[in-house]
Amino acid sequence: MTEQAISFQGVTRRYPQKGGGDVVALHEIRLDVPQGAITGIIGRSGAGKSTLLRMVNGLERPSSGKVMVNGRDVGAASDASLRRIRREVGMIFQHFNLLASRTVAENIALPLEIAGEDRARIGPRVVELVERVGLTAQAGRYPAELSGGQKQRVGIARALATGPRVLLSDEATSALDPDTTRQVLALLQDINRDLGLTILLITHEMAVVRDICSHVAVIEAGRIVEAGETYAVFSKPAHPTTRSFLTGVTGVAVPQFIADRMRDAPQDSQAQAVVQVTFVGSHATDPMLARLTAERRVTVNILAGAIEEIGDKPFGSLIVALPAARLDESRRFLQEHGLLTEVLGHVG
Amino acid sequence: MSANLIPVLWQATLQTLYMVALSTLLGTLIGGPLGVFLATSRRGELLSAPWLNSVLGLIVNAARSTPFIILVVAIIPFTRLIAGTSIGTTAAIVPLTIAAAPFIARLIETAIREVDAGLIEAARAMGATPMQIVRKVLIPEAMPGIILGLTLAVVSLIGYSAMVGAVGGEGLGDLGIRYGYQRFMPEVMLAVVVILIVLVQLVQSAGEWIASRFDKRAPRNRGR
Numbered sequence: 001m002t003e004q005a006i007s008f009q010g011v012t013r014r015y016p017q018k019g020g021g022d023v024v025a026l027h028e029i030r031l032d033v034p035q036g037a038i039t040g041i042i043g044r045s046g047a048g049k050s051t052l053l054r055m056v057n058g059l060e061r062p063s064s065g066k067v068m069v070n071g072r073d074v075g076a077a078s079d080a081s082l083r084r085i086r087r088e089v090g091m092i093f094q095h096f097n098l099l100a101s102r103t104v105a106e107n108i109a110l111p112l113e114i115a116g117e118d119r120a121r122i123g124p125r126v127v128e129l130v131e132r133v134g135l136t137a138q139a140g141r142y143p144a145e146l147s148g149g150q151k152q153r154v155g156i157a158r159a160l161a162t163g164p165r166v167l168l169s170d171e172a173t174s175a176l177d178p179d180t181t182r183q184v185l186a187l188l189q190d191i192n193r194d195l196g197l198t199i200l201l202i203t204h205e206m207a208v209v210r211d212i213c214s215h216v217a218v219i220e221a222g223r224i225v226e227a228g229e230t231y232a233v234f235s236k237p238a239h240p241t242t243r244s245f246l247t248g249v250t251g252v253a254v255p256q257f258i259a260d261r262m263r264d265a266p267q268d269s270q271a272q273a274v275v276q277v278t279f280v281g282s283h284a285t286d287p288m289l290a291r292l293t294a295e296r297r298v299t300v301n302i303l304a305g306a307i308e309e310i311g312d313k314p315f316g317s318l319i320v321a322l323p324a325a326r327l328d329e330s331r332r333f334l335q336e337h338g339l340l341t342e343v344l345g346h347v348g
Numbered sequence: 349m350s351a352n353l354i355p356v357l358w359q360a361t362l363q364t365l366y367m368v369a370l371s372t373l374l375g376t377l378i379g380g381p382l383g384v385f386l387a388t389s390r391r392g393e394l395l396s397a398p399w400l401n402s403v404l405g406l407i408v409n410a411a412r413s414t415p416f417i418i419l420v421v422a423i424i425p426f427t428r429l430i431a432g433t434s435i436g437t438t439a440a441i442v443p444l445t446i447a448a449a450p451f452i453a454r455l456i457e458t459a460i461r462e463v464d465a466g467l468i469e470a471a472r473a474m475g476a477t478p479m480q481i482v483r484k485v486l487i488p489e490a491m492p493g494i495i496l497g498l499t500l501a502v503v504s505l506i507g508y509s510a511m512v513g514a515v516g517g518e519g520l521g522d523l524g525i526r527y528g529y530q531r532f533m534p535e536v537m538l539a540v541v542v543i544l545i546v547l548v549q550l551v552q553s554a555g556e557w558i559a560s561r562f563d564k565r566a567p568r569n570r571g572r
Contacts, residue, residue: 101562
């Protein structure tokens, strides 16, 4: 049995509203976050992912249900024991939340000061952390003098200062450009590997999940709609939300001029069906569409497509048009060969 | 202006400085913690105590809406209790402090409320106690605003100190009225005004300089 670093056990969070009625932000969440893995919670804004993440260090408390972190019930912890738990759970933020009045080194020292660490031991520890995130040259600078990526590195070093076992990331790369995002993600991956740290991150960017998360949970309107190993979830997406995020990651979407003309049902015998074909694993490299044409004489028109890697495995998505009259036969052929198909609509 | 007026002016300047310095100090000792509390004690905040927050807010507002000259006269019995007399420069420090404290409290409250809520969240996530958050996050981060607020308070107190002549407070304002107005010596009035302008200017510049030393928010403040 893999040990669970964090376990949400039927967690519900209600916000009472003035004039009666509750807003339910989280609904009966059950989710296990495995020890030593990088787990991503992906969802749109307002889906409840931020509330869920803040339950882990008790910044939010569940209305009902339990949140277990390293075997302790966070929701039921007293103020004093909650403060101890928080020292074992680091957190980084979208807007970094660094103190403008403190230098890089002083910012990193803050959690150690708060934990009541000896002055004599803070210095060497900070030097080590600054080096870990590659900011030795900037140690004496103030946050205002740093780039976004450097600020997030300070955030990471600060979160690691007290030697936590869990790191929470609240949209840590959402304010960064793509290059910087990659660097910060690579740093998180290094830390996960080197320190065996469990990382739980929330994001609305599929690319973040694709690049570093071994496990993923998809959250929608306060419910986890799908969860599991990233590759498994995204190779057989069962929920529409998961599929729409997937379209986001491959960047494959129906071209606008076709989308404008698309209808639910074919209008005449010449109509074309627009189908999303998802390739997974070894199939991603098989020329299945070519075989569909060669063996079944179905003319396939590729409208958009891309092949990506998720969890080191190839993952492809194509949007194709084929004669609506041959649709059922073609889908059967592709599915028999392990491809996933979804009819998006018809043109003409 | 005759030469024997110079020591009189010098004496009055020292009295003003004495009154302003001491009332600023005492006003900050009372108003500082009060301001911090007001900034952190609404419902759901760090030191959440909404009821006490409202009561203190009311008292502060009441003190601030009383015209200073009325305050000076109204609290004469209290002044006598504290200072042993209701007349003189030292006695004048009592009403000045009572006017300064709520003013400073509001200024410090405003400065602290400017601190990004994300920093409080980050500190809570580190396991900080409310007092640690106040000491290590809120006050240091609000420092440039606090310094500018105190500068404003000192400038206002220089103005107020001119009114305490009404209860024998002496100082520059009193000198200006007694010599300049009552003895028809406009040159004394002019000298008093010039000294006050110079004082205010010095305080303002010093305050801004100190605030900029504390302000690390933008590189432009580091004189490059």
